[in-house]
Each structure stands twice: as C-alpha cells, then as structure tokens.
Amino acid sequence: MLSFPSKLPAQGVTIFSQMSALAQRLNALNLSQGFPDFAAPEALLDCLVDATRQGFNQYAAGDGWLPLREQVAQQFVQRDQVQLDITQEITITSGATIALYCAIQALIHAGDEVIIFDPSYDSYAPAVELAQGVSVRIPLLAPDFQVDWQRVKDSINSRTRMIIINTPHNPSGAIWSRQDWLTLIELIEAHNIVVLSDEVYEHLIYDGQRHYSALSFPELRQRSLVVGSFGKTFHVTGWKTGYCVAAPELMRLFRQVYQFASFCGNTPCQVALSQFMQQHPEHIQQLASFYQQKRNQFNAGLAQSKFMFTPTQGTYFQNVDYSQIRPDLNDVEMCQWLAEQHKVVAIPISVFYAEPPKNLRLLRFCFAKTEQTIAQACEILAQVN
Numbered sequence: 001m002l003s004f005p006s007k008l009p010a011q012g013v014t015i016f017s018q019m020s021a022l023a024q025r026l027n028a029l030n031l032s033q034g035f036p037d038f039a040a041p042e043a044l045l046d047c048l049v050d051a052t053r054q055g056f057n058q059y060a061a062g063d064g065w066l067p068l069r070e071q072v073a074q075q076f077v078q079r080d081q082v083q084l085d086i087t088q089e090i091t092i093t094s095g096a097t098i099a100l101y102c103a104i105q106a107l108i109h110a111g112d113e114v115i116i117f118d119p120s121y122d123s124y125a126p127a128v129e130l131a132q133g134v135s136v137r138i139p140l141l142a143p144d145f146q147v148d149w150q151r152v153k154d155s156i157n158s159r160t161r162m163i164i165i166n167t168p169h170n171p172s173g174a175i176w177s178r179q180d181w182l183t184l185i186e187l188i189e190a191h192n193i194v195v196l197s198d199e200v201y202e203h204l205i206y207d208g209q210r211h212y213s214a215l216s217f218p219e220l221r222q223r224s225l226v227v228g229s230f231g232k233t234f235h236v237t238g239w240k241t242g243y244c245v246a247a248p249e250l251m252r253l254f255r256q257v258y259q260f261a262s263f264c265g266n267t268p269c270q271v272a273l274s275q276f277m278q279q280h281p282e283h284i285q286q287l288a289s290f291y292q293q294k295r296n297q298f299n300a301g302l303a304q305s306k307f308m309f310t311p312t313q314g315t316y317f318q319n320v321d322y323s324q325i326r327p328d329l330n331d332v333e334m335c336q337w338l339a340e341q342h343k344v345v346a347i348p349i350s351v352f353y354a355e356p357p358k359n360l361r362l363l364r365f366c367f368a369k370t371e372q373t374i375a376q377a378c379e380i381l382a383q384v385n
C-alpha cells in the first residue's frame with residue numbers, strides 16, 4: 001500500500017487561486033487577487049523584446065544580473081542613504097515569494113519560533129512549517145492594524161529566531177512608522193533574532209507618508225533580510241522577478257538555499273528591468289501618485305455605497321467593512337454572495353489569520369485597475385444593499 005503523507009496537511013489551495021477561479025467561472029469583476037488589469041509600460045515591453053532578440057536567453061548569474069543589482073542598490077542609496085555591496089548583499093530572485101521562502105528555510109531550524117503578525121500574507125506560515133519551525137501568530141490591533149507591542153514583548157523568548165514584518169501591509173494597507181521600528185529595535189536588541197522584512201509594496205504609499213526599510217536602521221543592518229518585488233513596481237506580476245537584500249553573512253546563508261530552489265531568476269526579464277530602470281527613473285518617482293489617484297477614485301465611489309472604510313495608507317488594497325449590508329454573513333460567505341449576486345469578487349480577511357477575530361466583517365478589494373474597471377466596480381458596489 002502506497003502512503004505519501006502531506007508535509008502541509010491542513011493546507012488547501014491558496015485563497016488567491018480560489019477567488020480568481022471564482023471570478024472566471026462567474027465572469028465577474030476580479031478585484032480579489034492583487035494584480036493590475038492594465039498594461040505594463042510600453043518601453044518596458046520593448047526592453048524585454050530587445051533582451052530576448054539580443055540573445056539574453058540563457059541562465060543569468062545565480063546572484064542576479066549585475067546591472068539590475070546596481071539599480072536596486074541605487075534605490076537604497078537614494079531613499080535610505082544605505083550603501084550596499086552589490087556582489088555580496090543583493091540577490092535577484094524569481095519573485096518575492098521564493099525569496100521569503102528561502103530566507104525562512106535558510107534561517108529556521110526545527111523548533112525555532114517565528115513571530116508573524118495576523119492578518120498575514122499567506123506564504124509565511126507554511127514556509128515556517130516546512131522548516132519545522134513554530135509560527136507564533138500575533139493579531140494586529142483593530143481598527144488600524146497596529147502592533148500589540150506588549151504581546152510581542154511577552155512572546156519573545158530564547159527560541160524566538162525570526163520576526164516577519166510586512167510594510168506596507170497586505171491585506172490592511174497599514175504602514176510602519178519610524179516609531180514602530182524603534183520599538184522593535186528596543187525589544188529585539190538583546191536577542192538573537194533575525195528580521196525578515198517583506199517590503200514588496202515599498203513604493204505604494206500615500207498621503208505624503210514615507211516608507212522605512214528595515215535596512216535604513218543601522219541597528220538592524222546585520223540582522224535583517226529585505227524582500228522586494230519588481231512585479232508590483234512595474235505592473236508585471238507575471239514576470240516573477242524580485243530581490244533579497246541582506247548583510248554579507250545573512251546573504252551567504254540565503255544564497256546557500258536559493259541556489260537550489262531556483263538557481264537564478266529569469267534572464268530577459270532582469271535585463272529588461274535594468275534597462276528600463278536606467279532609462280525611466282520617473283516610473284518609480286510617479287508610482288505613489290499614480291496609485292493614489294486610483295485609490296481616491298475607488299474611495300470616492302465607495303463613499304456612495306453602504307460599505308464603510310478608512311482610506312488605505314499603502315499597497316493597492318482597500319479594506320471595507322460590510323456590516324451595514326449583510327452582518328449575518330461571515331466574510332467568506334459575503335465574498336461568495338457578492339460574486340454570485342453582484343458579479344464582483346473580493347478577498348475575505350479572515351483567511352489571513354490563524355484565529356480570526358469573532359464577527360470580522362472585512363473584505364479586501366484590489367484597485368490596481370483601469371479607470372473604467374474602477375468606475376464599473378464603484379457602480380456595482382453602490383447598488384449593494
């Protein structure tokens with residue numbers, strides 16, 4: 001008798017695959033999985049065609065295409081005044097997901113504890129489980145998804161090996177202030193704890209606020225890995241190209257694992273991104289205002305509906321409270337109902353928790369959409385009651 005026990009026995013198909021499939025099946029407006037429904041910049045697509053035609057179709061260096069690492073380094077100098085050694089401190093990866101995964105596999109040993117704030121991006125906890133680590137899930141505080149610092153303090157012990165930060169935060173859109181970082185530094189200073197900072201929405205930040213990278217704090221420089229994604233920044237989530245940045249010793253450990261998880265990222269995408277970044281620095285400079293306009297359009301529409309919300313501070317997600325509409329439905333049921341009755345698909349927030357708070361009545365909508373799609377969504381949502 002054959003027997004192949006699962007290494008993730010409780011794990012189903014991700015919510016993103018489920019909801020995008022539901023949208024397709026019902027031919028509904030898909031505001032669930034986070035991806036743009038508009039084209040990537042024409043010049044970036046040209047760079048990709050050129051890269052393939054010029055023959056950049058074989059393996060890249062395992063650590064990544066050097067000119068792209070230079071571009072990442074330049075971002076950190078300009079924004080955070082942090083100098084990175086591009087040979088030892090930056091690795092280009094096949095997306096952010098694999099970078100997060102490899103960072104966790106590289107650093108977590110059996111029995112190590114990893115602090116994760118809930119609601120949390122769905123890939124963190126399974127990666128910890130596969131490393132035989134123990135996730136310590138700490139709920140963020142309602143209604144603004146702030147950190148419960150007392151609880152963090154109480155959770156830290158000699159087995160705590162990692163804390164995973166995500167700012168701007170998916171799914172809430174909350175961002176970490178400088179004070180949040182300073183509090184973290186104080187709490188972990190005396191402990192052997194590594195910070196894994198998921199900063200894939202680093203450029204999507206609104207209302208004049210700014211992003212603080214873990215690496216911008218000298219106290220965290222030797223103990224942090226920062227993960228980013230070109231997919232979010234350049235409207236090409238399907239290119240699956242991201243990066244990991246860390247001090248040399250942490251990066252050495254990261255690369256030991258990454259070389260066998262993927263070896264290297266997609267070559268023509270790396271070449272194209274580096275060329276585009278050199279030629280079009282304005283793309284990143286204008287990204288926050290580009291998305292802030294979309295947020296504002298979506299918020300103006302939502303204001304005409306019975307959904308309640310606070311304008312999101314970062315990411316391309318807007319959370320809404322539907323308790324004035326169908327308080328009798330939990331959020332998974334509400335998503336199903338919205339999809340079936342109104343042909344619009346969202347993501348339920350409860351799925352990002354180990355233990356969802358009772359009576360959570362929140363949904364996440366993605367507004368990385370064309371003006372027309374947002375207008376259409378607003379029209380639908382205004383009718384929901």
Ligand code: PMP
Binds near residue numbers: 200240241
């Ligand atoms: N982290 C967060 C918080 C995300 O929202 C995403 C979404 N895509 C990722 C990581 C993964 O990024 P990538 O598509 O580059 O793997």
Ligand code: GLN
Binds near residue numbers: 016032170
């Ligand atoms: N990060 C995207 C989201 O939160 C989805 C990525 C995925 O499908 N794994 O919607």
